[in-house]
Amino acid sequence: MAYVIAEPCIGTKDTACIDACPVDCIHPKKDAPNFAEHDMIYIDPVECIDCGACVPVCPVSAIFALDDLPEKWASFAQKNAEYFGR
Numbered sequence: 537m538a539y540v541i542a543e544p545c546i547g548t549k550d551t552a553c554i555d556a557c558p559v560d561c562i563h564p565k566k567d568a569p570n571f572a573e574h575d576m577i578y579i580d581p582v583e584c585i586d587c588g589a590c591v592p593v594c595p596v597s598a599i600f601a602l603d604d605l606p607e608k609w610a611s612f613a614q615k616n617a618e619y620f621g622r
Contacts, residue, residue, distance in 0.1 A: 537586055537601055537602045537603055538579060538580075538581035538582075538584035538586060538602055538616075539579050539584055539586065539588065539590060539591065539599050539600065539601055539602070540579060540581075540599070540600050540601075540602055540605050540609075540612050540613045540616050541553070541562075541576060541577055541578055541579050541598050541599050541612065541616060542598050542599070542600060542605060542606070542609035542612040543598070543608075543609050543612065544596040544597060544598035545576040545577055545594075545596060545598035545599075546575050546576045547575060547576075548576075548595070548596050548598070549571075549574075549575070549576060549577055550594065550595050550596065551565065551566050551577070552593040552594065552595065553577065553590035553593055553594055553599060554566075554577065555593075556589045556590050556593045557589060557590055558585070558587060558589060559583055559584070559585050559587075560583075561579055561580040561583035561584045561585075562577055562578070562579050562580075562590060563577065563578060563580070563619070563620075564577065564578075574619075576598075578615070578616045578619035578620065579599070579616050580616075580619075580620045580622070581602075581613070581616060581617050581620070581622060582620070582622055583620075586601070588601070
């Protein structure tokens, strides 16, 4: 069960989750050339090790375990996967 970044991240793009991730599965990074063209940050569902380190550092509470993702944001699981071509 991977973690998913949902709607509250849109427009915020705080990178604390990227810094907290021990396996570097959250992108794009602030210094990435494509950072500005995305309205949010994404978690790779294959690379995520389900450690949860990203959850407490998110200032807008946008990160959820897949099983806890609110129904209204269910589409964000696919959006995260699509960013990584999954």
